[in-house]
Amino acid sequence: MSAIQVIPLNWYIALSAILFGMGVMGVLFRRNAIIILMCIELMLNAANLLLVAFSAYHNNAGAQVFVFFIMAVAAAEVAVGLAIMVMIYRNTKSTDINFLNKLKW
C-alpha cells in the first residue's frame, strides 16, 4: 500500500514544519558559519520534502522537477558559500560570525 492512501497529508506538513523550524533554530543558535550553512541545507530539505509530498498527493510531476532544481541550486550555493568561508577564514583566522561585522556605519 503506498503512503498516499494511508498517511494523511497533514503529517507530512507537520514533519516538514518541524524540520524547518529546527533549521531556523540552528541558524540562530550556532556561531560557526559552516554549521549555519548546514542548517540552511536542513531548511532546504524540509521544503523539498513538502514539495514531494504534495506532488504525490496531487499527481503533479512539476513539483518533483522543481525539487530537482532546488537541489541543483543548493549545490551551487554550497560551493560558492564554502569558497567564501574559506576566504574569510584566511583573512580573519576564524569562522565566528561575530567577527564579520565590518559592513556598518
Next chain:
Amino acid sequence: MIQLAWLIPLLPLLGFISIGLAGKRLSKVMVNAIACGSVLVAFGIALGVFFELKGTSTTVDVFPWIHAGNMNLGFSLLIDPLSCLFLLIITGIGFLIHVYSTGYMHDDEGYNRYFSYLNLFVFFMLLLVMGSNYVLMFVGWEGVGLCSYLLIGFWFKNQQYNNAAKKAFIVNRIGDLAFLVGMFLAYNTYHSLEFSKVFALANAPGADKSILNLIGILFFIGACGKSAQIPLYTWLPDAMAGPTPVSALIHAATMVTSGIYMITRSAAIYVHADVAMELVAVIGLITALFAATIGLFQNDIKKVLAYSTVSQLGLMFLGLGVGAFTGGVFHVMTHAFFKALLFLCAGSVIHAMSGEQDIRKMGGLKKALPVTHLTFLIGTLAISGIPPFSGFFSKDEILAATFEHNKLYWILGVIASMMTAFYMFRLYYLTFHGSFRGTKHQQEHLHESPKSMTVPLMILAGLAVLGGFLGIPDGHAHWLHFFLKPTFAASGVAYRIPDPHEFRFFSEEVALMAVAVAGALIAFALAWNIFKKRGSVPSMIDSEMSKAQKVVYNKFYVDEIYDAVIRKPLDRISEFMYKSFEIKVVDAFVNGIGSMTRRAGEGIKYLQAGTLGFYVFAMALAVIVIFVIKLF
C-alpha cells in the same frame, strides 16, 4: 496655388532656422540670398494666391493640431480677400525692407542674427494673418511680440535698449492678457474658437449682446497693447532703439497693424457690440489727438515718426469704430506704404549723418541726399492727406464715415490730421532745408545711400503715389470694397456696400473732402511759414522751453506717472512678500524637509551594526510576523 498657401509662412521659417543654426558660418551673400529670397518667393506665392482667389474664401488644413476633450483645433490657414491683402503687404514690404537692410546693416557684426530674427518675424506675422482660428492667430500674436523684443534689443550691449525691449514685451503682455480672457470668454460661450463657427454663432438672431460687448472690449484691449493705443502706447516711442529697418517693418507697417487686422477679422462680433465699437472709436480718436500733440515738439527724427505712427493708428481705430472696416484696412495699406517709406528715408538720413538722429543738428540735406529728399517729400505729402497721394484717399474715407457717425468726432479727426500735416512738414523742413547745423566731421561724410537702400525707397514712393487709386470713390464704393466683400459675407456681417447709384450724399462728400484738404494745406502753409520762410529752429537748450511746452515735450510725463502709480507699489509688495513669506515659510519648509531626513537617518543608522546574527534573527521574526498577519 491656394493649396500651396502653407508654403508662404514656411519659407521664412526655414530661412530663420537655416540662418539661425548656421550662425556666423554663412557669408553675407548667402545670408542675403536665403533671407531675401525666402520672402521674395513667399511674395510670389502670395501673388499667385491673389490672382487665383476671385472672391472665394478657402481654409487650407495643414495638420491636425490640438485635440483636447471637446476642443478640436486644426493648424488651418484661412485664405480669403482680407488675409490675402495682408499677405501681400507683409511679404511685399517685408521683401523691400530685407533688401534695404542689406545696405543699412552692412557693417554690423550681428548681420546674420539680424536676418534670422527678421525672417522669424515675417513667419509669425504671416501666421497671425493666415490663422483660421483665434488660437493660431494668438500664436502669431505672441510670436511677433517676441521678435519685436529680439529686434528692439538687437544691439544688446546697450542697457537702455534692453530696457526698451523689455518695456515693449511687458506692455504687450498686458494687452495679451485681455486678449486671452476674451478668447476664454468666446470659447465658453460659443464652444469653438474657429472663425467660421464663432462668427456664425455671433450673427445668430438670439446672440447675447452683453457677451459680445465684453468680448469686443477685451479683444480691443489686446489690440491696444499691440497697436499702441492709450493707455498701452508707451512702448512704441522707446522701441525706436532698434535698427531703423526694424522700426519700419515692425512698428510701422506690420506688427502694429495686427490689432486692426484682428478687429476687422472679428467684424462679425463688433457689428453687434455697439458699446465696444464706440469705445474703439473714442480711444482711437483720443490717441490720435494725444500722440499728435506730443509729436509737435519732438526733436528726434525717429520719435516724431513713432508718435506719428501712434496717431495714424488711432485714426485707423477711429475708422473701425465707426463701422468703416474697409476704410480702416485701406488706411493700413496706404500707411504701410508711406510710413515704411518715411522710416526708411529716416534711416538713410541717419546713415548719411553717421548716426545722428537729432533734427536740430541737421539741415540743408537736400543737395547731399537727392533721392532720399524726393522720396521723403512724397511720403510727407502722402501722410498729410494731400491729393492725389494715397494718404488722401484713405484718410478721407475714414473721415467721411466718421462724419456720418458723429460730427464732433469728425471735427476732432480733422484737427488731428491738421496736426499731422504740421509736424510732418516741420520735420521735412528742419531736416532737408536751411543751413547745415551739424559738425564738420558729419558734413564731410555726407553721402547718398547705396542702391540697395535707395531702390526700395523709390519703389515705396511709387506705391505711396499710386496706392490711393485703389480707392477712388465711385460714388462711395470702390475696388477695395468689392474685393473685401466676400470676407465680410463669409463672417456673416451685414455689410452694406453703398449703392453706386446713390448720389444723394455725393456732394456732401466732396464738401468734406474739401474741408480736410483745406485743413491740411493750412497746416502746410503754417509749417512753411515758421520753418522755411522764417527759418526758425527749435532751441538746442531744452530748458529754454516754456512750462507748457516742457510738459508736452516730456510726453506729458506719462511714463513717470505709470512708474509711480503702478511699478513702485508692485515693487514694495513683492519685497514684503519676499521677506515675510518666501524666506520664513517656503525656505524654512524646504530646508526643514532636508534636515529632518538627515536627522532621521542619523538615528536609524545604528541598526546597521554589522552583526550577522542579529540580521538573521530579525529576518526570522519578520517572517513570523508576516505569516501571523496573513493568517489571522
Next chain:
Amino acid sequence: MNLSVTEILFGLLSLMAIFSGICVIFSKNPVFSVLYLIITFFCIAGHYILLNAQFLAVVHIIVYGGAIMVLFLFVIMMLNLNKETEPHKPAWLQISAVVAGGTLMLTLVGSLKGAAEMGMAQTPDTKLGLTENLGKVLFTDFLVPFELSSVLFLAAMVGAVLLGKKHAQ
C-alpha cells in the same frame, strides 16, 4: 493498534530525521554535525521512496550525501575545526533562538493546516516518480530552467574557483 507497515516506516523515519536534526544543532564537534546531517538526509531519502519518488530519492543521496556533505567535510578538515575551537553564544541568545524557531514551526503548521484538502487526486498515480515520466516533464515543460541551470553552474564554478585562489600577497 492496527498499524500498517507504511505507517510504521513513516514514524520510524520521521523520528530518526528529527533526532539527527537536533543532534546536528547541538553537537559540539563540527565533524559530528556533518555526520548527523548525512543521517538526516538518508531518512529524508527514505521518505521520498515512501512517496513513490524513486528517482528523486537516488538523486538526493548522490547529490546531497555524496557531493555536498563531502564538500563540507573537506572544508572542515581543511580549516581544522574541532571541539575546542567552537565559539559559544551567550545563554539568552540561545534561548531566544529556540523560541524563535519553535514559533516559526508552529506558525507553519498552523498556516498549512488547511492545505491538505485542496485538490486531492482520486486515483494516485504510482508511476509519477519514475525516471521516464519525470524526464518527459523536465524536457518539455521545464526546458528553459534546465538550460539556465547549466549557466548557473558555470557561474558557481567560476565564482568558487576565483574565490578560492590564493593571491600573491
